[in-house]
Amino acid sequence: xxxxxxxxxxxxxxxxxxxxxxxxxxxxxxxxxxxxxxxxxxxxxxxxxxxxxxxxxxxxxxxxxxxxxxxxxxxxxxxxxxxxxxxxxxxxxxxxxxxxxxxxxxxxxxxxxxxxxxxxxxxxxxxxxxxxxxxxxxxxxxxxxxxxxxxxxxxxxxxxxxxxxxxxxxxxxxxxxxxxxxxxxxxxxxxxxxxxxxxxxxxxxxxxxxxxxxxxxxxxxxxxxxxxxxxxxxxxxxxxxxxxxxxxxxxxxxxxxxxxxxxxxxxxxxxxxxxxxxxxxxxxxxxxxxxxxxxxxxxxxxxxxxxxxxxxxxxxxxxxxxxxxxxxxxxxxxxxxxxxxxxxxxxxxxxxxxxxxxxxxxxxxxxxxxxxxxxxxxxxxxxxxxxxxxxxxxxxxxxxxxxxxxxxxxxxxxxxxxxxxxxxxxxxxxxxxxxxxxxxxxxxxxxxxxxxxx
Ligand SMILES: Nc1ncnc2c1ncn2[C@@H]1O[C@H](COP(=O)(O)OP(=O)(O)OP(=O)(O)O)[C@@H](O)[C@H]1O
Ligand SMILES: [Mg+2]
Numbered sequence: 001x002x003x004x005x006x007x008x009x010x011x012x013x014x015x016x017x018x019x020x021x022x023x024x025x026x027x028x029x030x031x032x033x034x035x036x037x038x039x040x041x042x043x044x045x046x047x048x049x050x051x052x053x054x055x056x057x058x059x060x061x062x063x064x065x066x067x068x069x070x071x072x073x074x075x076x077x078x079x080x081x082x083x084x085x086x087x088x089x090x091x092x093x094x095x096x097x098x099x100x101x102x103x104x105x106x107x108x109x110x111x112x113x114x115x116x117x118x119x120x121x122x123x124x125x126x127x128x129x130x131x132x133x134x135x136x137x138x139x140x141x142x143x144x145x146x147x148x149x150x151x152x153x154x155x156x157x158x159x160x161x162x163x164x165x166x167x168x169x170x171x172x173x174x175x176x177x178x179x180x181x182x183x184x185x186x187x188x189x190x191x192x193x194x195x196x197x198x199x200x201x202x203x204x205x206x207x208x209x210x211x212x213x214x215x216x217x218x219x220x221x222x223x224x225x226x227x228x229x230x231x232x233x234x235x236x237x238x239x240x241x242x243x244x245x246x247x248x249x250x251x252x253x254x255x256x257x258x259x260x261x262x263x264x265x266x267x268x269x270x271x272x273x274x275x276x277x278x279x280x281x282x283x284x285x286x287x288x289x290x291x292x293x294x295x296x297x298x299x300x301x302x303x304x305x306x307x308x309x310x311x312x313x314x315x316x317x318x319x320x321x322x323x324x325x326x327x328x329x330x331x332x333x334x335x336x337x338x339x340x341x342x343x344x345x346x347x348x349x350x351x352x353x354x355x356x357x358x359x360x361x362x363x364x365x366x367x368x369x370x371x372x373x374x375x376x377x378x379x380x381x382x383x384x385x386x387x388x389x390x391x392x393x394x395x396x397x398x399x400x401x402x403x404x405x406x407x408x409x410x411x412x413x414x415x416x417x418x419x420x421x422x423x424x425x426x427x428x429x430x431x432x433x434x435x436x437x438x439x440x441x442x443x444x445x446x447x448x449x450x451x452x453x454x
Contacts, residue, residue, distance in 0.1 A: 010105070013075060013129055014154060017102035019301040023161060024051025024150055025170040026302060027103050031145050032178055033093035034100075035059035036185065037080065038143065041201060042358035046190040050164030051171050052150050060142040060358035063115035069122050072111075073129070075101040088293045093257060096301070105129045106157065107150045113143040128153045140359035172196065173248075176212045177258040180251055180285055183208050188355040198355035209236060209285055217242060217283065222329060224286070226321045231290050231314070233321060238283030240275035240326070249283040254295060256287065259306050264288070267315040271322025290314070 007015075021027055028045055035043045038061025048054035064072055071077045078097030081087060087095065103109060104126045114121030121139025125132045151158035161167055168191060179187040179199045186201025199208050210218035221236035238249070252264050264286075272282040294309040308314055 010129060013101060013105035016075065016098055017105045017154075018157070020098055020102040021106055021150075022302070023170065024055060024167050025174050027051065027055055027107070027147050027150065028057065028171050029174055029178075029302070030094070030099035030103065031055070031057035031147075032175070034145075035061055035143065036182060037092045037094055038062045040142065040185060040358065042186040042188070042356075044188040044190065044355075044357050045171075045175055047168060047171055048192055050161075050167030052158075052161060052164055052167055053148065055147040055150075056144065058142065058144040058358050060140070063118070063121070063141055063143055064111075064113045065115055066118065066122050066136075069111065069113065069124050070131070070134075073100050073104050073109075073124075073126060077101070087296075087298055090292055090297060091255075093303075095298070096303075098301070101129070103147060106152075106154050108148040108152065110146040110148070111143070112137060112139050114139040114141055116141050142358055174258075177251060177253075179208055179212065180205070181253045181256050181258050181287075186358075188357070195355050205235065205285065205287075221283075221285070222325075224322075224325055226317070226325075228317055228321075231288070231317060233286060233288055233318065235286040236284065237286070237322065237325065239329070240272065240282070242283035243276055243280040244283055245280065247281045250281060251284060252286040252288060254288045254306060255290065255292060257297065257303070257306075259297075260304050261306060261308075263308060263311045263315055264318065267318035268322060270315075270319035272326065274323065275326060286318075288314075288318070 020030065024047065028047070028051060032043060032045065035057060038059060040059035040061035042060050044056070044058045046054070046056040046058075068079070074097075076097045078095060080092040080097075081090070081095045100109075105128060108128075109126045111124045112121055120136045122134070123137040123139070124134045151161070172189070172191070175187065175189045176197075179185075179189075179197070183199070183205045184201060184203045185199075187197070187199045189196045189198070197211055199211060206218060206221070206223075209221055217238070220239045220242050222239065224233065224235055224237045226233040235252075242249075247265055250265055250268050252261070252268065253259070254261070254264070268282060268284060268286065269276070276282065290308075296307040296309075297303050299305055299307050
């Protein structure tokens with residue numbers, strides 16, 4: 001008989017990482033979910049080389065206290081549940097306490113975090129789960145996680161990754177869903193230095209559909225809402241004319257969680273059945289709110305699949321209400337002249353705005369005071385006015401940006417130890433009282449996100 005022995009922790013971590021971190025998109029999903037759980041109002045995701053070389057997720061959420069930073073990287077370390085009974089009433093996105101430890105096991109990770117009450121932040125770096133740096137730094141409130149060189153220590157896993165282009169497209173798809181799942185959070189998504197899309201975070205789901213899918217699609221979406229005892233269906237149903245060749249545009253969320261569910265897909269398709277040809281699929285953005293105790297999200301490590309306590313009831317409710325709703329609508333498609341019809345691809349992501357980082361709310365205030373608005377239609381990029389039930393409940397959360405921190409070439413470099421003083425060494429602020437984004441540091445480095453001038 002072969003000898004039975006217990007695996008060492010680093011092997012256990014790498015095996016666990018295999019379940020949670022399949023590809024760069026899994027890393028982005030876990031980090032964005034953490035940011036959501038931390039109460040972030042604004043989240044920036046930046047990737048390079050499809051996320052294989054570089055992923056940055058910055059939020060303006062609660063931050064992590066100095067004493068807890070190291071725990072966050074331990075396996076089964078979570079602030080979200082205490083006992084198994086908490087799983088039944090779960091409101092948070094995470095609960096397993098294995099995402100950060102799994103990511104840290106297979107990548108080079110840099111964390112910078114600061115809570116509102118702390119004077120300074122913490123910068124902590126790990127390579128393959130081994131801590132390499134831990135220091136106090138000046139930092140804005142919130143958390144930034146940078147993940148470099150994914151699977152650098154597990155070449156076999158890296159070989160399974162697709163091209164940077166394909167991996168990047170998975171992240172884009174994921175972030176589009178995440179933005180649709182949380183209209184009250186402002187998302188900014190940057191690929192290889194270019195802003196791909198930006199959402200206001202003002203709770204307006206239709207505006208997000210417009211930004212992500214373009215005007216032609218948004219114009220063909222009809223608002224839909226059903227309240228049935230303890231289940232709420234809410235969102236937009238595409239007119240049948242928007243039918244697609246695959247299920248990729250059946251966008252649905254359960255309790256604001258982006259999941260995949262055969263039951264929900266089939267129910268939506270059943271609702272549309274009288275309006276679709278065979279092998280054509282509907283376009284919709286549907287939020288389903290059900291009591292947390294009737295859905296089990298703990299069936300898969302990535303939480304992409306869930307189990308419903310009463311799936312037949314849910315199926316019937318979705319299918320029947322969609323079918324009844326569509327029956328009441330005028331479904332005659334409008335004719336569009338050839339020259340007016342823009343291709344969907346061109347239209348997609350068309351509205352572009354200048355997008356601030358999560359810690360740049362003060363910048364926005366200064367812009368508004370100086371009469372500068374970044375939204376296309378005169379709406380500010382941080383206009384928090386409530387427009388729908390997705391609107392933020394509390395718009396008072398504010399953010400400050402520490403005097404001592406800024407990004408230099410995507411690294412957070414300024415520490416409290418540094419002698420780089422805000423007086424004298426920077427070029428004069430521009431007209432709005434802000435240091436311009438292309439300001440140069442002492443070493444000629446590019447400084448991004450410098451705080452507004454005092
Ligand atoms: N962006 C963040 N802001 C504030 N706290 C965070 C952030 N990211 C992680 N944390 C803290 O670190 C802990 C560990 O995060 P991790 O993602 O590993 O586990 P989790 O979110 O609790 O569960 P899961 O493994 O299901 O995601 C979290 O419980 C949370 O307390
Ligand atoms: Mg998590």
